[in-house]
Amino acid sequence: MSEDQDSKDFIAAPAPNEQVLTDTPPKPPRARVQDAVEPDGETARETMERKRDYLEGFLQKKPAEAKAGEPGGQLYEAVVEALKEIYDPEIPVNIYDLGLIYGVEVSDEADVVVTMTLTTPHCPVAETMPGEVELRAASVPGVRDAQVNLVWDPPWGPNKMTDEARLELGML
Template identity: 40%
Template sequence: MAADQNTGAPFSPTENRVMDALQSVIDPELGVDIVNLGLIYDVQVDDQQLCVITMTLTTMGCPVSNVLSQQIIEQALATDGVAKCKINLVWEPVWSPNMMTRYAKIALGIHE
């Protein structure tokens, strides 16, 4: 998974389920899911079942950010153990194609 940028603590089972669910959120411009694109930096679920997803976008002016946010929240809330969801949108570290998984690079025709 592309959550290598998380805070360093291993994901809980609930956090892993959220990450799995987020793989169904496809960036409509690129046709690849947001996890493999490397857009998800961290997922944290607390004792009150609040899920905080720290993420970025490929560009600051991403025209599909509202659509992605809605789908991300829907997928998180559909996960057992999550009652509320908040997105923490960050711009550092800056996203780059190097953050994509091998799967995403192959899907987009990027060869290294």
């Protein structure tokens, strides 16, 4: 085939700035802010002021007060702070950050139930640690009674530690 025949087999696409058809309608004008029509006759500034007033009220609103026995409540947080004063004798990290405390429940009557584990069932403090936890939780002002549930499932692992504990032990 000759070069003239090859060029007739295809048509090149037009450049983006070329207008292909002469009867194509022109592009519509771009939207401008000053052309915007306000639905209720309110100006953009008035709408913005209304939004700002709403936001100020939202930011000034106080969060709902947590009950004493819920996380964030006074009694719950006092029990957690008391548990953070107990340290594992072999590891220089408190038992709460070490991840040995699985749960703290405070009833409406101010009874505390602490669910915990130990690093291993053969832990040297297996006999004394639950008693110390119960004593510390019961000594918090406002607590009526404390009970400790020692569980082995799920087993404790280093993944239960807080970042602070990992940092203290050089694991981060």
